[in-house]
Amino acid sequence: MADDRLDTRSHIRATALRLFRDRGYAATTMRAIAEEAGVATGNAYYHFASKDHLVQELYLDVNRDHAARVRATLDAGGDLTSRLRAVLLASVDAFGDYHAFGSEFVTVAIRPGSAASPFSPASAEARELSQALYREVVDGATPAVPEALRGELPELLWLAQLGVTLFWVHDGSPGARRTRALVEGAAPLVGRLVRLSRLPVLRGAVDDLLGLVRTVRA
Amino acid sequence: MADDRLDTRSHIRATALRLFRDRGYAATTMRAIAEEAGVATGNAYYHFASKDHLVQELYLDVNRDHAARVRATLDAGGDLTSRLRAVLLASVDAFGDYHAFGSEFVTVAIRPGSAASPFSPASAEARELSQALYREVVDGATPAVPEALRGELPELLWLAQLGVTLFWVHDGSPGARRTRALVEGAAPLVGRLVRLSRLPVLRGAVDDLLGLVRTVRA
DNA sequence: GCCACCTCTTGAACATGTTCAACTGAACAT
DNA sequence: ATGTTCAGTTGAACATGTTCAAGAGGTGGC
Numbered sequence: 364m365a366d367d368r369l370d371t372r373s374h375i376r377a378t379a380l381r382l383f384r385d386r387g388y389a390a391t392t393m394r395a396i397a398e399e400a401g402v403a404t405g406n407a408y409y410h411f412a413s414k415d416h417l418v419q420e421l422y423l424d425v426n427r428d429h430a431a432r433v434r435a436t437l438d439a440g441g442d443l444t445s446r447l448r449a450v451l452l453a454s455v456d457a458f459g460d461y462h463a464f465g466s467e468f469v470t471v472a473i474r475p476g477s478a479a480s481p482f483s484p485a486s487a488e489a490r491e492l493s494q495a496l497y498r499e500v501v502d503g504a505t506p507a508v509p510e511a512l513r514g515e516l517p518e519l520l521w522l523a524q525l526g527v528t529l530f531w532v533h534d535g536s537p538g539a540r541r542t543r544a545l546v547e548g549a550a551p552l553v554g555r556l557v558r559l560s561r562l563p564v565l566r567g568a569v570d571d572l573l574g575l576v577r578t579v580r581a
Numbered sequence: 582m583a584d585d586r587l588d589t590r591s592h593i594r595a596t597a598l599r600l601f602r603d604r605g606y607a608a609t610t611m612r613a614i615a616e617e618a619g620v621a622t623g624n625a626y627y628h629f630a631s632k633d634h635l636v637q638e639l640y641l642d643v644n645r646d647h648a649a650r651v652r653a654t655l656d657a658g659g660d661l662t663s664r665l666r667a668v669l670l671a672s673v674d675a676f677g678d679y680h681a682f683g684s685e686f687v688t689v690a691i692r693p694g695s696a697a698s699p700f701s702p703a704s705a706e707a708r709e710l711s712q713a714l715y716r717e718v719v720d721g722a723t724p725a726v727p728e729a730l731r732g733e734l735p736e737l738l739w740l741a742q743l744g745v746t747l748f749w750v751h752d753g754s755p756g757a758r759r760t761r762a763l764v765e766g767a768a769p770l771v772g773r774l775v776r777l778s779r780l781p782v783l784r785g786a787v788d789d790l791l792g793l794v795r796t797v798r799a
Numbered sequence: 800g801c802c803a804c805c806t807c808t809t810g811a812a813c814a815t816g817t818t819c820a821a822c823t824g825a826a827c828a829t
Numbered sequence: 830a831t832g833t834t835c836a837g838t839t840g841a842a843c844a845t846g847t848t849c850a851a852g853a854g855g856t857g858g859c
Binding site for chain 4: 611
């Protein structure tokens with residue numbers, strides 16, 4: 364019962380994540396986590412401010428998994444479309460273990476006040492990990508992404524991943540088929556648009572978009 | 582206490598919506614709604630399956646308000662950009678009353694299983710009301726929107742509104758300034774892209790996009 | 800009149816996230 | 830040794846969404 368217990372905090376963390384994976388969010392009560400970890404309910408709250416904070420730990424795990432899955436692809440080069448496609452599909456895979464309860468978890472994540480929100484301070488580590496992947500997607504692409512886009516594109520692609528995840532949540536198809544179809548279609552479209560962005564006719568639209576992104580970010 | 586009480590159901594509904602508006606989602610307990618309405622707690626559950634279903638009623642109200650706000654604009658004609666801009670800004674205004682608690686409500690709405698989700702069967706009336714507005718935005722625009730886009734664009738714009746709302750939720754700026762800036766920038770960008778979509782160079786990208794939309798919708 | 804049925808209503812009971820006052824025990828100062 | 834402090838721990842208590850067995854009251858059949 365106290366074998367792998369380096370310290371109480373990480374023991375509770377590990378217990379919670381296991382239960383989340385096995386039972387989902389709602390079915391994993393704080394009492395169950397505490398009991399399974401062999402501590403009192405209140406103790407879990409001493410180490411984690413809320414259930415959301417435990418979910419946030421789960422997101423961190425998923426993001427680490429995602430990063431590990433795409434390491435080889437990112438190092439291998441390739442064009443923007445194939446890199447983006449691979450990274451987005453890998454994110455679907457990384458979430459795959461939680462597919463049954465995916466909607467529950469993303470629900471928690473989208474709550475603006477939630478610690479598990481991708482925008483929350485508590486998620487900073489997971490967010491930066493994930494955003495770094497898309498920076499690599501862009502910077503390592505050959506042929507190179509046009510200079511003008513290189514600054515903002517990674518963040519836009521990261522947002523696109525959040526969109527894909529949101530879609531995935533509502534996607535009841537087996538094996539997330541529809542979500543994968545979305546990625547298969549969207550990645551080449553992004554690649555094509557990035558290539559087209561060099562054309563003079565599109566210069567205005569591209570400038571508008573970049574200006575909008577910069578304005579809105581502040 | 583029983584003055585304006587046509588029937589219990591609508592009395593509970595009205596009471597709940599008032600409390601939601603005044604106190605927000607979390608602070609409005611089912612007990613408070615029932616007590617304020619002068620019925621037992623369980624009675625509220627007889628008429629509304631869950632608290633989410635009451636929130637869904639609130640969304641219906643907001644959507645009706647939105648539709649009323651844009652009636653004149655839609656009847657007046659104008660180009661796509663100005664029509665889209667007006668309708669999106671009006672949606673920000675319609676949600677304005679709930680700005681303080683906006684994040685709470687949208688949180689509820691985004692939960693996939695939730696009755697308040699824009700995609701839920703329970704929200705069908707609100708959804709169709711809202712989607713119809715964007716069909717009008719597109720169909721009533723002069724110069725006319727290219728034939729090829731007229732089918733899918735309304736739904737895409739409706740999704741864009743959901744995106745704007747999601748942004749608004751995370752937008753802490755006074756008067757939702759950043760959200761309005763997003764709309765002010767995005768509407769002309771959409772207008773410009775729709776105009777450009779006629780160009781032969783973009784034909785491929787447009788076809789890809791439309792194909793993607795059709796594939797993914799199923 | 801009486802019974803069966805059905806809609807509507809009640810309020811106690813339940814499960815769960817969260818809080819909190821009290822307790823433990825180790826580290827440290829005197 | 831003794832006292833002090835404080836991070837860590839406990840479990841009962843609380844608030845709230847939700848459920849449910851019980852009943853009220855009306856309507857129609859006989």
